[in-house]
Amino acid sequence: MQLTATKPTQTGVGVDRRTLRTRCALRDALAAEIEATGDLSQVTVTAVTDRAGVTRRTFYSHFRDIADLVAQVEDETVSDVRQLVGHIAATNLKQLQQAIRAFEPCPGSVELLEYFSQRGSYLPALLGDGGDPAFVEKLKRMTFDVIADRAIQGIRVPLPRTVFDYYLTFAISAEVGVLLRWLSRGMRESTWVMACIMTALMFVRPGDLYGQKIEFGFPGLGEGFPDLPADVLGTVDSPRSTTDRSEALGAQRYHTNSKERSNA
Numbered sequence: 001m002q003l004t005a006t007k008p009t010q011t012g013v014g015v016d017r018r019t020l021r022t023r024c025a026l027r028d029a030l031a032a033e034i035e036a037t038g039d040l041s042q043v044t045v046t047a048v049t050d051r052a053g054v055t056r057r058t059f060y061s062h063f064r065d066i067a068d069l070v071a072q073v074e075d076e077t078v079s080d081v082r083q084l085v086g087h088i089a090a091t092n093l094k095q096l097q098q099a100i101r102a103f104e105p106c107p108g109s110v111e112l113l114e115y116f117s118q119r120g121s122y123l124p125a126l127l128g129d130g131g132d133p134a135f136v137e138k139l140k141r142m143t144f145d146v147i148a149d150r151a152i153q154g155i156r157v158p159l160p161r162t163v164f165d166y167y168l169t170f171a172i173s174a175e176v177g178v179l180l181r182w183l184s185r186g187m188r189e190s191t192w193v194m195a196c197i198m199t200a201l202m203f204v205r206p207g208d209l210y211g212q213k214i215e216f217g218f219p220g221l222g223e224g225f226p227d228l229p230a231d232v233l234g235t236v237d238s239p240r241s242t243t244d245r246s247e248a249l250g251a252q253r254y255h256t257n258s259k260e261r262s263n264a
Contacts, residue, residue: 030125040130073122074132074135081112085112105192112195123183178198
């Protein structure tokens, strides 16, 4: 169940070790209570303080309530992950292609997974079924904001911005879903292996798994959706390879069929 939190309390820089230990104990106790109750909304301050071995007064010297504790943990995580996602977004297509061919992780992906692995005492609970569903959405929205402008660069096909937004939403949701699955299974695979898997999954087509290659031409796809806004990304160069020509012809047939259906 989602909690409606008040504005998070600002954490000062240079927190002393005792304070840091207390806050970490309360954070981990929160996660343990989520796992014990199966529902974040059922977690109480008393239960958290009892598990952490601190008084209620100590809790309230750091947080206003459970919602404030949750909000601070989430905001800190989103801020940290934003930087890590930024490193991945800086990867160019040549680097990514080299990684895929060698079945190696996308640059920056191992570091991202290590961040979650090192925080396995509390992030899996907060991101799990009994945690805060809004937390997952915060991570998705942040990732979209960080990646969008970078992903638009170099697009070679005329693609409506609406379709691009849905494509990026689909890709991010898929990767976050795999991350959550890894966390919920106890992070059995190493961060390096999991980063390799997540990198490769982005480029596996369903037909590849069953020995049936699905041919689909993306160039000019936007023309098949006359009702979408006219803001189009990218340009199409003259097809140079056999694959380019095949995709262009496939797209042309698709557009013709789409227009015939819309005029029918």
